[in-house]
């Protein structure tokens with residue numbers, strides 16, 4: 001039997017959770033061999049494909065993970081999809097521990113009549129297109145004049161910012177310019193942001209609301225905002241204050257869409273025959289209909305039933321342990337909640353569970369071969385971290401003026417450039 005120090009560990013998903021977990025495990029088990037698989041040719045999951053293109057300071061979190069790969073503490077194996085190129089059982093045969101960090105990749109659907117009408121889009125669909133996700137290459141924005149956003153969390157606020165901003169707001173970003181130009185050629189005239197909660201309890205960060213207020217764009221109003229409760233917690237007070245500033249008559253009148261914010265608005269029906277025409281909301285005891293040419297739902301994310309790992313990630317749990325030698329972390333464990341830094345604490349607690357299983361003898365290595373034991377077709381296909389650096393350099397060097405990178409929107413092309 002080999003020593004626990006020489007464990008072969010496979011992590012599925014190179015998003016923040018997978019990377020934080022690899023960091024934690026490489027500290028606790030410095031002689032272990034860690035491979036992080038991802039179905040995409042690039043690492044970093046939603047940092048690259050979810051975080052807004054005009055929030056490069058957040059995307060810079062990826063720098064924290066550079067040393068993990070350049071030091072050899074973990075190996076990246078991109079363009080390997082578990083379920084297509086390898087099964088979970090294949091991984092379990094070759095690795096002592098397998099950890100799912102595969103996130104939750106599809107938009108949660110609203111469970112109301114009309115939710116599947118043409119003209120209803122999920123926020124993830126749009127944020128992926130704005131980030132040139134390889135599965136969104138063909139998407140075009142087609143929102144029309146009246147857009148209703150259902151949800152008021154940070155992703156909803158990212159979408160609202162995109163709908164109100166003009167071209168000057170994207171300097172030093174890596175936005176998909178084709179999608180942006182198509183939107184700006186016929187932007188929304190009116191946007192409604194609908195929150196189920198009161199202003200104070202809605203989900204967005206006060207900072208994100210302030211960012212909207214600081215943009216010299218759009219006019220905001222709300223007939224349903226209530227005064228802040230000074231006894232509420234600090235975040236709630238700050239959120240109410242940020243909304244009050246947004247709706248203040250003193251805020252300079254700015255060009256761009258008219259934005260109304262509805263609080264306490266429960267969507268009950270999406271209206272339309274063969275395309276969305278409006279959304280019906282229950283607001284207190286009243287029913288309100290907001291006309292809409294399109295609806296964007298920003299109500300969370302879910303496990304993709306087509307992902308063969310979905311049965312293991314559909315139900316959130318507090319423990320990351322699925323069985324001896326099989327674990328999960330990040331959104332695949334906790335559900336679609338929490339910002340990037342929360343995945344760090346989550347990964348640390350899962351690493352502790354792995355270490356506890358080793359200490360108790362529940363998990364003990366039996367001479368498995370890890371990545372080296374996988375079929376050569378898989379090993380040869382994998383995009384390595386050095387390959388990714390080649391692709392990264394290519395994207396930076398081909399950036400248009402005022403952009404930090406030009407993300408390739410085509411998976412095959414990405415792989416080709418990565419492999420040199």
Ligand SMILES: Cc1cc2nc3c(=O)[nH]c(=O)nc-3n(C[C@H](O)[C@H](O)[C@H](O)COP(=O)(O)OP(=O)(O)OC[C@H]3O[C@@H](n4cnc5c(N)ncnc54)[C@H](O)[C@@H]3O)c2cc1C
Nearest residue numbers: 013015016017038039045046050082102103330331339340
């Ligand atoms: C639109 C959006 C914007 C966000 N903006 C911010 C923000 O500004 N700031 C912030 O702090 N947080 C933000 N978040 C939250 C943050 O992105 C998440 O907390 C974090 O990405 C979750 O990390 P994860 O590693 O669990 O999942 P992910 O980041 O989704 O990573 C999962 C990885 O697993 C891979 N994978 C999935 N299935 C397989 C498979 N079968 N085989 C191989 N690989 C697979 C995927 O390709 C992906 O790379 C945002 C989230 C979204 C959706």
